[in-house]
Amino acid sequence: MEKSTKSKILEAATELMAESGYSGASMRKIAKRVGIRESAIYNHFKNKEAIFETILENLFHSAFDEFFAKRSVEDEARKGKRFLKEYVMAYKLISFDPKHEKFFRIILIEMMREKKVRELFMKHFFDKDVKMLAQAFFVMMQHDLVRSDDPKLMAQEFLSPLFTMRLQVMLLRLDGAPTTSFSTLFERHVDFFWQGIAIVS
């Protein structure tokens, strides 16, 4: 089965937008990359905006969510530090995955332009994970694995370094710079954080 022209357009548009944003991905360039004329694009999408909308819709269907959807946070959280290690490992994989990196870039570029993208950003890079992590920390507190505190605050504190690492990794890779030092940093984050919250009995 050949790739449809429609999916080729989406693929080309995604790449171009990840390189230089919505305005940088002109219909001319998209058409050229696919190997058709600009006018032919309009047989598949109403206009440029429609292409972008479709990309956004597909953006968050993969991920992460699946990884944790399968599991019960209630059960997993009882593993304490091991749970955090697994979570961070998944986060790290996504940070270094080329496809997710493209999406991350598009979101970052376009969130300054469109409110809708800003909301997606907040939801998928903060709120969603904070909520899940807060739940996990709550369970850990109940089982006296970690010290008692506001679970949501703890979740934000745990997530923030991961986000800034991901951001820095993405920026360095834009320039083809090495990111090896970040590889161990993800793990060291868990160790550091755990030492600050663990109850040693």
Next chain:
Amino acid sequence: MEKSTKSKILEAATELMAESGYSGASMRKIAKRVGIRESAIYNHFKNKEAIFETILENLFHSAFDEFFAKRSVEDEARKGKRFLKEYVMAYKLISFDPKHEKFFRIILIEMMREKKVRELFMKHFFDKDVKMLAQAFFVMMQHDLVRSDDPKLMAQEFLSPLFTMRLQVMLLRLDGAPTTSFSTLFERHVDFFWQGIAIVS
């Protein structure tokens, strides 16, 4: 003393770029806001890029740096938690300051477009502060105020939540959304973090 046309151009360009980036700030719009013709701009700047360069140069002359340049990190760090409180207070002020917010936005929008801006971003939003904070934590470790660990790691862990808060504040304010909950979050961050690293004797 009247504002020079040149400085008016810079001011207009800064505002427009903070709203919609380099490409969104057209020479037409800049000229219109200043109250002159586009061609007149070229009497003051070689081209559009030169306007942007000038803005970037001025970006980091104010700030923060001044606040801490006056002080000796060596001495200040001995205050332990009080030092962190003061640092975060300064960080918070900047996060809510309209002028710094404009700069922050421009940097965020344009760092995806230009390597030079990416480097400025890394330097001024991470490296510079991490370096200073690492120095401070090192002093605190020497004085047995905080537990022994890698000072640089500790600095990154301390700074990351501040950065993500600043980012979220900026995004919310773009939409005119309330940011009151973040006001206390800055202080709560210090309390939380301190509890994780402090040596109680």
Next chain:
DNA sequence: GTCTATAGAGAGATAGAC
């Protein structure tokens, strides 16, 4: 130092033949 006028490039989009 500002203006008018205009060049020249690139963008998004449509009409109509095949």
Next chain:
DNA sequence: GTCTATCTCTCTATAGAC
């Protein structure tokens, strides 16, 4: 469903009069 041709708009930048 793709093509050629073309419209219209916006952009950066320059030439030359005042």
